[in-house]
Amino acid sequence: MNGREHDGGVAGSGHVEPGCAEALAKLQDLIDGELPASSAPRIMAHLEACPPCGFEREAFERIKAAVASCGNYVDAESMQRLRTFASRVAEFVDDDPS
Amino acid sequence: MSGEAATAPDGSARRQRFEELIVPEVEFLARVTRSMSRSTAEAEDLAQDALLKAYRALDGFDGRHPRAWLYRIARNTAINRDQRNRELLLSEDEEIDGAGDVMAEPESQVVGPILDAELQTALDALPPAFRIVLQLVDVEGMRYQEAAELLDVPVGTIMSRLHRARNRVRRALAGSPLDRSRGVDRSTEVEA
Ligand SMILES: [Zn+2]
Numbered sequence: 001m002n003g004r005e006h007d008g009g010v011a012g013s014g015h016v017e018p019g020c021a022e023a024l025a026k027l028q029d030l031i032d033g034e035l036p037a038s039s040a041p042r043i044m045a046h047l048e049a050c051p052p053c054g055f056e057r058e059a060f061e062r063i064k065a066a067v068a069s070c071g072n073y074v075d076a077e078s079m080q081r082l083r084t085f086a087s088r089v090a091e092f093v094d095d096d097p098s
Numbered sequence: 099m100s101g102e103a104a105t106a107p108d109g110s111a112r113r114q115r116f117e118e119l120i121v122p123e124v125e126f127l128a129r130v131t132r133s134m135s136r137s138t139a140e141a142e143d144l145a146q147d148a149l150l151k152a153y154r155a156l157d158g159f160d161g162r163h164p165r166a167w168l169y170r171i172a173r174n175t176a177i178n179r180d181q182r183n184r185e186l187l188l189s190e191d192e193e194i195d196g197a198g199d200v201m202a203e204p205e206s207q208v209v210g211p212i213l214d215a216e217l218q219t220a221l222d223a224l225p226p227a228f229r230i231v232l233q234l235v236d237v238e239g240m241r242y243q244e245a246a247e248l249l250d251v252p253v254g255t256i257m258s259r260l261h262r263a264r265n266r267v268r269r270a271l272a273g274s275p276l277d278r279s280r281g282v283d284r285s286t287e288v289e290a
């Protein structure tokens with residue numbers, strides 16, 4: 001799996017270095033802050049030394065940040081209707097002979 | 099007919115617990131139901147349904163981790179309400195595998211600013227099982243382990259869904275007409 005991602009993402013630009021496969025395989029863990037302390041320094045060092053892998057990191061960090069911002073958005077009117085519904089939910093249920 | 103006399107004492111205690119435990123989570127509910135749905139309207143309907151179910155079930159809830167409790171209700175509601183959701187929310191990874199999990203080609207890498215409308219379209223095009231993992235990890239800030247527990251899947255599944263979801267988003271953004279209209283020079287991008 002890692003080899004295939006590596007081939008598609010980086011080898012396409014003619015770039016092959018030892019350590020790329022591992023760095024790309026661990027990239028998601030790294031940007032999510034889930035990389036174990038034992039391997040973090042090695043991966044970080046590679047990403048800084050290897051421009052194509054560094055580019056990958058930048059692209060995925062940008063996507064993560066954009067998703068975080070976009071997913072935080074809730075339509076204001078929809079939110080207001082939901083709050084009103086929550087405040088009145090008892091009315092809908094008390095009438096329900098359950 | 100009025101059931102007030104019989105239900106009042108019980109009902110007011112329940113209403114109070116609902117205010118304390120569930121109402122503070124309404125915004126969270128709005129966000130996650132959106133990630134389970136393909137439109138704001140569908141999400142709102144799902145969220146209302148989940149609130150009703152939560153209210154009905156509240157007496158049996160021990161009060162611990164209301165956010166996770168409410169999330170599970172919403173998810174079960176989404177799964178039960180239509181067959182498409184059942185398939186998409188419960189499917190195994192092999193079933194939501196498709197073309198499109200290969201890495202983005204170098205000429206289709208994201209370099210420009212990411213527009214919200216464009217991103218929302220890309221997110222809506224993801225299988226819900228993928229979109230939800232992005233929501234939990236990237237938006238709600240959950241650790242892999244927390245998301246895995248909430249969704250009852252192994253941590254490795256969270257990781258693989260995240261990775262594939264991000265690859266799909268990346269490719270969708272890079273291939274969109276908006277991306278081209280920004281005048282991104284993709285020939286230099288390859289060299290970057
Ligand atoms: Zn590299």
